[in-house]
């Protein structure tokens with residue numbers, strides 16, 4: 001068990017489960033033609049990381065904007081930290097931290113000035129605001145850049161600063177809208193590490209993402225949204241096991257494929273071969289691999305390559321919607337592809 005899951009399990013044993021976010025029939029219609037969120041239900045427990053996964057235009061940002069009280073629902077209800085997002089919006093706002101996609105960071109201010117401003121906006125006394133701002137800059141690894149103008153920060157540094165500004169008033173629920181879109185892999189992992197640390201400290205996290213890997217690595221539970229409707233929900237493991245079983249791909253020396261194919265069939269569910277690779281679905285997963293290798297060896301079949309392939313969240317998405325998730329995102333937003341991060345000069 002990782003420290004994160006251990007901390008989460010411990011906390012859940014010690015305290016009764018409370019819904020940090022509770023959404024019932026939530027809907028947002030922008031016009032007669034556009035029903036962006038078409039009546040969704042979801043619940044996020046205190047201490048969870050919940051990833052809201054879906055392609056461009058699925059309704060993720062619209063949902064987040066309703067939950068953080070920036071947009072009025074046109075139907076249904078939502079409670080965040082125990083407060084209704086419409087009737088108790090100020091209480092919701094006091095309880096949450098928000099880092100949206102279009103972070104409006106003044107490029108002429110330094111990171112430290114921006115943190116002070118956030119502290120003031122949240123009503124912190126100036127001494128406390130300064131202390132808290134400096135501690136958060138340290139936390140997200142920006143102490144050395146604290147007195148540089150934000151306009152000189154790289155994309156990853158801006159995201160980390162944005163995260164720090166969302167934490168000034170110590171929120172219990174943190175909303176992150178596509179926190180790593182457009183970042184290179186190293187910056188992405190730095191954000192993931194910080195999100196995990198925050199969660200270990202007890203913060204509930206609701207994040208939207210187009211990245212399967214992000215949902216898979218970070219989230220306790222994943223909700224998949226497509227065309228404004230919930231397509232699936234569960235832990236990454238549950239969702240993947242709904243789709244099916246792991247399969248083994250084997251490359252056998254020329255001339256021995258037929259014999260090898262018969263052996264593989266004895267162990268699992270035969271699948272069509274692809275690119276010269278024999279495939280078999282394995283109900284018991286990794287436990288079947290060693291006996292298969294032994295059986296192939298005993299039959300004199302030379303194994304050139306062998307790979308156990310687990311079902312992915314994309315398989316889940318394909319099964320629920322008939323489309324690939326990442327392919328859809330890539331085609332629509334090529335400019336958001338991860339790029340090597342370079343500090344912006346100026």
Ligand code: ATP
Nearest residue numbers: 030034036054055056057058059060061062063210
């Ligand atoms: P992305 O990953 O691109 O941010 P998303 O899943 O967050 O996508 P939304 O931004 O919530 O999706 O958009 C959902 C739908 O609502 C899309 O069809 C979008 O074009 C539409 N939409 C979003 N904002 C508005 C608006 N202000 N007016 C009209 N339609 C809108």
